[in-house]
Amino acid sequence: MTSEPGSLPGPEWETVCRICGHDDDPEPFWESGWPNEGAICPCCGNEPSMNDVSVVGLREKRGYWLGQGAPWDSPSFRPDDWAILEQVKHIPAEWR
Ligand SMILES: [Zn+2]
Known part of the structure; x- marks a missing residue:
């Protein structure tokens, strides 16, 4: 990990x-360059951290989650017309 000043x-x-x-x-x-502790995704349950900054690790987590049938971490937030394939299109290109 590089630690240039200001990075x-x-x-x-x-x-x-x-x-x-x-x-x-x-x-x-993420806010001001740092993970927002306590912000947990109601869908997949991911918590932003220094550990999910590698695309390999992310893909592993995503694959596991999908393999379980993409369960919602907070099922009450799940929209009735939820479409997983529409949602995954919003994953930023560098994390796909
Ligand atoms: Zn998520």
């Missing part, structure tokens, strides 16, 4: 979940 581990502002593409939460997962 931050994450983006200034990111509300979309890197694992599942969920983006209905007004609270960001």
Whole structure:
């Protein structure tokens, strides 16, 4: 891991979940370059952390989650017309 002066581990502002593409939460997962502790994705249950900044690790988590049938971490947030294939399109290109 490079630690150049002024370099931050994450983006200034990111509300979309890197694992599942969920983006209905007004609270960001990443803010000012750091993971927003306590922001847990209601869909896949991912918590932003320094550990999900590798695309390989993300794909592993995503694959496991999908393999379980993509269960919602907070089922009460699940929209009736939820479409997983539409949602995963929102995953930022660099995390696909
Ligand atoms: Zn998610």
